[in-house]
Amino acid sequence: MAVTIAEVAAAAGVSTSTVSRCFATPELVRGDTRLKVLGVAASLGYTPNRIARSLAVGRSRSIALIVPDIANLFFGRIVKSAQSRARTKDYAVFLADTDERAREEYDLAVAMGKQVDGLLLVSPRMSEEQLHDIAERTPTVLVNRPLAGRSCVLVPSTEGMWQAVQHLYALGHRHCAHIAGARGSWSSERRSLAVREACEEFGMTLTEFGPYEPFFSSGVRAADPLIASGATAVVAHNDIVALGVVSRLNERRVSVPGDISVVGADDTLLARAASPPLTSVRIPLEEVGRRSADLLLDLLAPGEVPPPVEEVRVETELIVRRSTGPVRQEPGTRTS
Amino acid sequence: MAVTIAEVAAAAGVSTSTVSRCFATPELVRGDTRLKVLGVAASLGYTPNRIARSLAVGRSRSIALIVPDIANLFFGRIVKSAQSRARTKDYAVFLADTDERAREEYDLAVAMGKQVDGLLLVSPRMSEEQLHDIAERTPTVLVNRPLAGRSCVLVPSTEGMWQAVQHLYALGHRHCAHIAGARGSWSSERRSLAVREACEEFGMTLTEFGPYEPFFSSGVRAADPLIASGATAVVAHNDIVALGVVSRLNERRVSVPGDISVVGADDTLLARAASPPLTSVRIPLEEVGRRSADLLLDLLAPGEVPPPVEEVRVETELIVRRSTGPVRQEPGTRTS
DNA sequence: TTGAAAGCGCTACCAT
DNA sequence: ATGGTAGCGCTTTCAA
Numbered sequence A, B: 001m002a003v004t005i006a007e008v009a010a011a012a013g014v015s016t017s018t019v020s021r022c023f024a025t026p027e028l029v030r031g032d033t034r035l036k037v038l039g040v041a042a043s044l045g046y047t048p049n050r051i052a053r054s055l056a057v058g059r060s061r062s063i064a065l066i067v068p069d070i071a072n073l074f075f076g077r078i079v080k081s082a083q084s085r086a087r088t089k090d091y092a093v094f095l096a097d098t099d100e101r102a103r104e105e106y107d108l109a110v111a112m113g114k115q116v117d118g119l120l121l122v123s124p125r126m127s128e129e130q131l132h133d134i135a136e137r138t139p140t141v142l143v144n145r146p147l148a149g150r151s152c153v154l155v156p157s158t159e160g161m162w163q164a165v166q167h168l169y170a171l172g173h174r175h176c177a178h179i180a181g182a183r184g185s186w187s188s189e190r191r192s193l194a195v196r197e198a199c200e201e202f203g204m205t206l207t208e209f210g211p212y213e214p215f216f217s218s219g220v221r222a223a224d225p226l227i228a229s230g231a232t233a234v235v236a237h238n239d240i241v242a243l244g245v246v247s248r249l250n251e252r253r254v255s256v257p258g259d260i261s262v263v264g265a266d267d268t269l270l271a272r273a274a275s276p277p278l279t280s281v282r283i284p285l286e287e288v289g290r291r292s293a294d295l296l297l298d299l300l301a302p303g304e305v306p307p308p309v310e311e312v313r314v315e316t317e318l319i320v321r322r323s324t325g326p327v328r329q330e331p332g333t334r335t336s
Numbered sequence C: 001t002t003g004a005a006a007g008c009g010c011t012a013c014c015a016t
Numbered sequence D: 001a002t003g004g005t006a007g008c009g010c011t012t013t014c015a016a
Helices: A005-012 A016-024 A031-044 A050-057 A073-088 A102-115 A128-137 A158-170 A186-202 A216-229 A239-251 A269-273 A285-300 B005-012 B016-024 B031-044 B050-057 B073-088 B102-115 B128-137 B158-170 B186-202 B216-229 B239-251 B269-273 B285-300
Strands: A062-067 A092-097 A118-122 A140-143 A151-154 A175-179 A205-209 A233-236 A261-266 A279-282 A311-313 A317-319 B062-067 B092-097 B118-122 B140-143 B151-154 B175-179 B205-209 B233-236 B261-266 B279-282 B311-313 B317-319
Touching: A005 A016, A005 A031, A016 A031, A050 B050, A050 B102, A062 A073, A062 A102, A062 A285, A073 A092, A073 A118, A073 A285, A073 B073, A073 B092, A092 A102, A092 B073, A102 A118, A102 A128, A102 B050, A118 A128, A118 A285, A128 A140, A140 A285, A151 A285, A158 A186, A158 A233, A158 A261, A158 A279, A158 A317, A175 A186, A175 A216, A175 A239, A186 A205, A205 A216, A216 A233, A216 A239, A216 B269, A233 A239, A239 A261, A239 A269, A239 B269, A261 A269, A269 B216, A269 B239, A269 B269, A285 A311, B005 B016, B005 B031, B016 B031, B062 B073, B062 B102, B062 B285, B073 B092, B073 B118, B073 B285, B092 B102, B102 B118, B102 B128, B118 B128, B118 B285, B128 B140, B140 B285, B151 B285, B158 B186, B158 B233, B158 B261, B158 B279, B158 B317, B175 B186, B175 B216, B175 B239, B186 B205, B205 B216, B216 B233, B216 B239, B233 B239, B239 B261, B239 B269, B261 B269, B285 B311
Parallel strands: A062 A092, A062 A118, A118 A140, A140 A151, A151 A311, A175 A205, A175 A233, A233 A261, A261 A279, B062 B092, B062 B118, B118 B140, B140 B151, B151 B311, B175 B205, B175 B233, B233 B261, B261 B279
Antiparallel strands: A092 B092, A279 A317, B279 B317
16 A cells, blocks of 8 residues: 555654645745655655545546547647646546547547546537537537637638648649548538638639548548549548548559649648658647647636636648649540 | 435435445345436436545556557557557546657656556566566556566567568568667567568578667668668668658659668558558557557456466568569669 | 445645 | 644445
């Protein structure tokens, strides 16, 4: 059994209250007493029992991160920075992965919500009612999902998607395809909308495909209809899907960027590591993780009286790489 | 405030002991009483407070996963499956990322070890003394790091690396390079050793580079010395590094696999998504996560008296893709 | 089969 | 500035 506060108190010749104060509110203890207690505690190897403290205080100093898929680099990077940020503020972080199953999100969030002080829901797909219900019970911050009256960190990607279309237009493309992301995903909708608006603005023909789940296989599947559509450029919902497209295009002997230009999104490692490297819309995912963690921890801070509802938006930008190139031929003349 | 056991007891007209039993040991309660209590509990929306239970029982029904880098697909996949497995057994999972900083591993593990029932250390780099010290205090399972008398899940990759060399030899390569992984990493050492032994067996010349941290930039950096070495094939420590190499080779106008064949390891999404797709050594990471979680939870099971020390090894195999090809020219004649 | 009550380790209020 | 003590919500003997 670990050393308890009572043993420290006995060994230091003070009461348990004093020992407790030395750790919780050191400024309320006289200098020499504190030094003595801390010394005894150290020599005994005492460390406060967080569980006991949680029970007494009613707060656990822990938060839970709920994400659709940790093995997706997009979420991996968010989790990494959010987790790191939370730990610097002495919050422990629970992680739960819904495996892209929207159905289980709610139950999971409710269950986790009871054992933590706050919830960070990343790209949740559940209904607004369910989200409100959860936020009502546990302080919650949403990532990539707006909700009236709740704190959220949003990445509409509008600017980046617009830049992507502008880039393609400038290269001579006039028929663009878009491969949309998952149904029910707010960021998918925003990205699709941004592409649609940009194409309209530039007078480009747009063919839309989707929704597709964010898997490599989705891109592979989307490639054939894409070829058939006659589009010479494609903006995919994200890098994974984009590379699935590239893979299938290679198989079909369609050259990238010779015959078709491909743009991804998220600018994950995949984009840089691909050959040719993928032009992609950069999302500051580390910033997203950091700011969402900060937002949540602020909500939990005892000082704050009126929980500040904020809507943080981060900037996105197009990173141009070799996967996009000028139009080489007229649409429709391709033999494949 | 949430509903407590006392309120349920009052409403059901029984004692708190009985309510407690209904949830913990239902078989010790008479059928009708149990039904009644459970009914009342449900109607009141009661759920046991895990923190209070933890304090009373002395166990938290939670484990911690400590990994070097969650944003690395290798660890991401392990975390994903381990986490999922633990949750099916009603264990909550803490996640902590050391950001590849071996120095902080120990302190982190010690700190986390106090608030959880068990620790899953993935590819730890700390010293054996430190590992023993931690395992002594908290039930621990190691992944990718053997330790006398402790449970661990190991992936020596020997078979897969051997197959890689055999494959390259069969394609006509006679001079192979190896780009080693991080210093202090057990799996790096094992992989290097396996390549060394295989090259010797096949009578191939081997040039070794490294150690390199598992980053894309490491591969980029390793490519130039690789070219200078005159090797026609390279086995990289993992996919990320391999793709860094490919990227730089492309820049240098060295064709893959025309001039140099490249083999990666881990067979992450990166390998499949690359163009040309990367030949890679497949590691059953989901199995690693699942089995390590199982091992740990078995250690924690109350039934077990003598903690079974196991050493689980999983099988690896080479997945051949287009990044490897026959030798096109004699070593040394390349002009680059 | 059920109940009473003593903790689990810590905090926080109330005294002093 | 310090001590006494009543909980926090649940589990677990021990009795009945």
